[in-house]
Amino acid sequence: MSLSMYDASIPVLIRGLGIMSDYLDKAAAYAVEKNIPVSVLLQARLAPDMLPLAGQVQRASDNAKGGAARLAGVSGPTFADTETTLEELQERVAKTVAFLETITPEQLAGSASRSNELRFRSINGVMRGDVYLLSFLLPNFFFHITTAHDILRHNGCQLNKRDYIGSDSLSYVNPPVTSFFGWQPTGVTNSK
Numbered sequence: 001m002s003l004s005m006y007d008a009s010i011p012v013l014i015r016g017l018g019i020m021s022d023y024l025d026k027a028a029a030y031a032v033e034k035n036i037p038v039s040v041l042l043q044a045r046l047a048p049d050m051l052p053l054a055g056q057v058q059r060a061s062d063n064a065k066g067g068a069a070r071l072a073g074v075s076g077p078t079f080a081d082t083e084t085t086l087e088e089l090q091e092r093v094a095k096t097v098a099f100l101e102t103i104t105p106e107q108l109a110g111s112a113s114r115s116n117e118l119r120f121r122s123i124n125g126v127m128r129g130d131v132y133l134l135s136f137l138l139p140n141f142f143f144h145i146t147t148a149h150d151i152l153r154h155n156g157c158q159l160n161k162r163d164y165i166g167s168d169s170l171s172y173v174n175p176p177v178t179s180f181f182g183w184q185p186t187g188v189t190n191s192k
Helices: 005-034 038-042 053-072 086-100 129-154 161-165
Strands: 115-120 123-128
Touching (some): 005 038, 005 053, 005 086, 005 161, 038 053, 053 129
8 A cells, every 4th residue: 555645745734733723722721720821822932033833833834735735736725824812823723724624635646746836935946746745845844833832842831742743643553552651542541
C-alpha cells in the first residue's frame, strides 16, 4: 500500500489544527485559573522578532489552507488576521478545518509531480508537489504549532509532549498501550 498525497497532507493538517484548538482551550482554562488576561497570552512571544501566539495560530491556519489549496489546484479562503480573542482564533481554526474537509483525494491525485510556483518574501521559484509537501508545507505548519506550544509552555501553561503528539496517537498501537509517561487511555486501568 502506498501513501497518497491526500493521506500525507489533509488528515495530518486537520489533526494538527485539532491540537492547536486544544492548545487554545488549555490557554483559556489557564488564563482563568491564574487570573491572567487572555490578551497577555495572545501577545506572548518567545523572542522579539517572532510572532506572538495569535500570529502562530494564524500562520498555521494559512499554511494549512494555502498549502492544501495549492496542492489541489483550487483557491483557498483568505482571512484578514484580525483575530484578537481566543474565540476568534478558534473560529479561524474551525473555518480552516472546514475548508480542508472539502478537499478530496481525487483533487490531490497527480499533485506529487505537479509543479507549484512559490512567490512570497524572498522566495521566487518552483517546487514539485511532493517536495513542497514534505520539505516545506509540513515542516512550516508544524513549526507554528510547536512555537504555539512553546509560547504557552514558557508562560506557565501546563502542556507536555502528549499534548503535542495528541492523545489519540497511541490508540493505533497494537497491543494497546496501557500507560505512557503516566498517561492512561480512558477506560484502562493499570494492573499493578
